[in-house]
Amino acid sequence: MLLTISNLSKAFGDNQVLSGVSLTMHRGDKWGLVGANGVGKSTLIKIVVGEVEPDAGTAELAVGIQVGYLPQVLAAGDTLTVDELLARAQEHVHTIEAQLRGLEARMAGSDDSDIDATLAEYGRLGEEFDRLGGYDLAHRTAAVLAGLGVGDIAGDRPLPSLSGGEKARVGLAALLLQAPDLLLLDEPTNHLDFAAMEWLEGFLQDFGGALLVVSHDRTFLNRTVQAIVEIDEYSREAKFYAGTYDFFAQEKALARTRWVEEYAEQQEEVRELRRFIQSKARQVGHNRPGDGDKLAYNYKGGRVEATIGRNLRAAEERLRRIEADPIPKPPQPLHINPDFDPARLVNRTPLAVSQVTVAYDGRRVLDDVTVALGTQDRIVIVGPNGAGK
Template sequence: MLVARDLEVRAGARLLLENASFQIAAGDKIGLVGRNGAGKTTLTRILAGQGTPAAGTVSPGGEVGYLPQDPRTGDLDVLARDRVLSARDLDRVLRRLRAAEEQMGSADDAERDRAMARYARAEAELQAGGGYAAEAEAARIASNLALPDRVLDQPLRTLSGGQRRRIELARILFSGAETLLLDEPTNHLDADSIAWLRGFLQSYPGGLIVISHDTGLLDAVVTKVFHLDANRSALDVYSMNWKRYLAQRETDEKRRRRERVNAERKADQLRTQAAKMGAKATKAVAAQNMARRADKLLAGIEGERVADKVAKIRFPEPAPSGRTPLTGHDLSKTYGSLEVFTGVDLAIDRGSKVVILGLNGAGKTTMLRILAGMEDPDTGEVVPGHGLRLGYYAQEHETLDTARSVLDNMISASPHLNDTEVRKILGSFLFTGDDVDKPAGVLSGGEKTRLALAMLVVSGANVLLLDEPTNNLDPASRTEVLEAIRTYSGAVVLVTHDEGAVDALQPDRVLLLPDGDEDLWSATYSDLVALA
């Protein structure tokens, strides 16, 4: 059981949460909700032991498995299978077992005897950790997350960002931790994997907190909802499922509004009466008492919750360009012995809309990185056309300098704007006050998305390369992004699992990877988007 007592959570000088106490017991399935930037990711990092609260304590009471929004896998030369098995330290045991097995073939009797002893010790340790059945369990979890054996046998550095994130999710699920903290676990999952994950989490015997914008997952899994209210720095606990929470929260909002209106009316009456009585010296004390009663009345009633703000995202008119601002010839990419794609040709015409489709690991992100100049192809070349101005949105936010502040990142993207203009644009993306001085590295996934999009907005790009631009966004912000994509008149090359993003783009063409086939877009390709 994880127990939090009197937590105070801050981001710099900004108070996110005050005096919050709760527990996560075995069988609890908790959805942590609140607008982007409310502090959900900061809170889960503290619960996972990767951050420190401003006040209060967290007592884990057992192992905690934590999936952050942007997981870092450490040594990229490690095999994907070993990374998953490391959740129970079985990777180390299996390596010792295999090494001892090889040494048992030694012609030296003494060496062979020592190897047999090492093998026996390693095998006993393996059995204590679940034996070969545990290895099969890890492979089964990975397979359900669209990670077959051929992927598990590759080093992490050869995998796409989406595959590496799914490896981390498989590792956390395999850990068997008493408490799971999952921050946007459905990112980069196809429809079948999401359906499997719902069933896995429903039957998970431990406690669980999940942050997700996938309302289907929340509806299927959660039995309790924690609403982190950014306006009140409070955690509202609803011991009910998702649908009942939505109805109850609306009821609570209406009640608070009624209470506020009644309290303000009574306070106004008291203050009016106090003002009349205060004019007479003999009634001055009574008038002061009435004024205090009015203040006390209002102090006891919660203020009406300020409507959550939404970033105003609009891409500007693109800079002028030639007819074909971006071309790729004979592009190929291989990682070790793994051929990702080969001989791909494409031409991005002015104002064209292209969606890249392919199964996970087909090279969609790699293709965007090559087009963006972030990675070199093994063969072929990318040729910029006349007037090309490129804007790249990376799904893992590699375009952000995490050591620099929000403000400094924006200034680097818009050297033609002065400080006041930059701050005004940041304000429209909900970065105000001290928020602009925060290092980009401490931002939540949703905040990083907003910052990266803000940097695109000021770039004046005429070709946008967008890799999963709606990940980590709350529904209202996602709507804004989709509208920005819909109305942008420049060229767009889009990689996404979000069918709504493709609908907004209204693509002209589709590029299918890894084969590199190009075709006119038609509705028959729509079913491939969620599978991609």
């Protein structure tokens, strides 16, 4: 087991964001972490890496494993160059390489009295070095940078000189080059264009460690994870779904349908029980005999009233049990009805761009661009990062 989360809870003031979360991850597990904004997804990851303390429960990592988390790779205020950041991210690879060279020197000498132990250690370190891509480190580094669309950034560029998107992608490249045992990603596609997203999907599909990724991109999740963990918007508990995001969405929709139906059935049962209790209570009072009729009542009515009384008590007990632990009312789904009425627009061309050219530091990003947006138009602007969108 790489990660064990046990009965974990966290609140910020009166806002409960996590409640009784329990999960266990093994090597090779690839999970998407989903849920509405504010339910505690990022908080859960920060608890795992030790940035936030839980109110209750534990999050325990296996001894000796390496955890990759982007904010820990790209610290605020870093003044490193791109090359320095990448070298720092792969420091453990260079450490293993130095250990291998030391073992080679020992085996080449004549004073190694325990050659079998040395060979075993050399084999173990060699396997780890190979797993981390140490034998083709330069090629692997270039491939990751190119895949994320930052291969043309000079290695001596200081990180503060990069744009926000460039810095995020360089940081992601450094994180992937760490080849950690457990990879934690929080919205990794925010600054990626289509080509970089496709490359990252392929990389994560081949990734041999465990992956926990927060994302709202269902296509990305469908292509990269094998299970979905949802932090429930209402209970703040973690629910596990073995399958793709589409499978999760289907199961969640079915669960909501069952919830609505079961709630409606229980509400109808409550109404029926209350009507029954009121009716039987009146019947018992109505059937109670006067002073002159007690002999006849005792002969015939006693057993009838006893039966009615038993039924009444059973109904009251059933109602008490339901009211003690009722099915909660399903919340109404959020409906957004935007009022986009083009008839109110005075200008039939609300946006017009004419012969626009823009350059930054001598690099032209827009060249004589002309476009008009009509009232019924729906357009999307696409292109690689840095193209001028």
